[in-house]
Amino acid sequence: MKNKELRKVGLKVTIPRIKILGILESNPNLHLTAEEVYRALLESGEDIGLATVYRVLTQFETAGLVKRHNFEGGSAVFELDDGAHHDHIVCLECGHVEEFVDDVIENRQKAIADQHGYKITDHSLIIYGSCSRHECPHRNEEG
Amino acid sequence: MKNKELRKVGLKVTIPRIKILGILESNPNLHLTAEEVYRALLESGEDIGLATVYRVLTQFETAGLVKRHNFEGGSAVFELDDGAHHDHIVCLECGHVEEFVDDVIENRQKAIADQHGYKITDHSLIIYGSCSRHECPHRNEEG
DNA sequence: ATGTATGCAAAACATTTGCACCTGG
DNA sequence: CCAGGTGCAAATGTTTTGCATACAT
Numbered sequence: 001m002k003n004k005e006l007r008k009v010g011l012k013v014t015i016p017r018i019k020i021l022g023i024l025e026s027n028p029n030l031h032l033t034a035e036e037v038y039r040a041l042l043e044s045g046e047d048i049g050l051a052t053v054y055r056v057l058t059q060f061e062t063a064g065l066v067k068r069h070n071f072e073g074g075s076a077v078f079e080l081d082d083g084a085h086h087d088h089i090v091c092l093e094c095g096h097v098e099e100f101v102d103d104v105i106e107n108r109q110k111a112i113a114d115q116h117g118y119k120i121t122d123h124s125l126i127i128y129g130s131c132s133r134h135e136c137p138h139r140n141e142e143g
Numbered sequence: 144m145k146n147k148e149l150r151k152v153g154l155k156v157t158i159p160r161i162k163i164l165g166i167l168e169s170n171p172n173l174h175l176t177a178e179e180v181y182r183a184l185l186e187s188g189e190d191i192g193l194a195t196v197y198r199v200l201t202q203f204e205t206a207g208l209v210k211r212h213n214f215e216g217g218s219a220v221f222e223l224d225d226g227a228h229h230d231h232i233v234c235l236e237c238g239h240v241e242e243f244v245d246d247v248i249e250n251r252q253k254a255i256a257d258q259h260g261y262k263i264t265d266h267s268l269i270i271y272g273s274c275s276r277h278e279c280p281h282r283n284e285e286g
Numbered sequence: 287a288t289g290t291a292t293g294c295a296a297a298a299c300a301t302t303t304g305c306a307c308c309t310g311g
Numbered sequence: 312c313c314a315g316g317t318g319c320a321a322a323t324g325t326t327t328t329g330c331a332t333a334c335a336t
Contacts, residue, residue: 051327055328194303
């Protein structure tokens, strides 16, 4: 239940928050921009302002419900944070995003941070490429 | 000689380009924002517009002379591209950046991209943390 | 009731672009 | 000389903020 998730992190339960959480939950594999969340809300008939979308997403990020990523191309994207860390591989041609985790890489990162005298807060690994080998559903949107 | 570098990549040799290249070369370990490059130019008495800084940096990026990174915090940063790839470890407290390369990670990335059917164009690995263990020169700027 | 959240519009940034002028080859 | 580069200011796109109103508790 979304109400519980919100309460748990100390946020008042409001329509915008519930709806935005809903959008993110119903697109578990997608990485949505604020604009996309906003449009999704409009489409489901909700009258929620873009500013609120930004505010709520930022609050969710602070609360640890959501992760924000700065991929190439202007807008930040948001995805639900299920607590399980993962990295991203992004197609530069169509924007499709896949996730992965690799323990070897994770461990090397810890070692490297240690070597340099840093305490890791977080890390971001993004592989950019083209997914031409699989049939990308976004492919046809261009023409 | 900077003139040669510019010619080599097919760019006309102009004052702004030489100066900007100079700024980047004299700060080989720094990752400068366009704004910082701009200010450095002003300080060295050059009257070069911010728009030109952006234009030139973008041209340099296209020409492969410079790399642009999107670390956290708004502005993109630029550094000279010596051809040798490396990743970054960034201190979130003071902004200090160190570079590293790790072959194990590099290889795993190739393997992962392959597994997912992507052809790698590029990748970006940024470790965020705090460099509290070494004496960071930026530390004192806060108070 | 009351403090917080929201919507709107305006502001704040980072970056790009149009255009008249200047400069390098 | 002429294409291309530059400076300035204005435009753009994204994200943030101020303020009056609406809502959750």
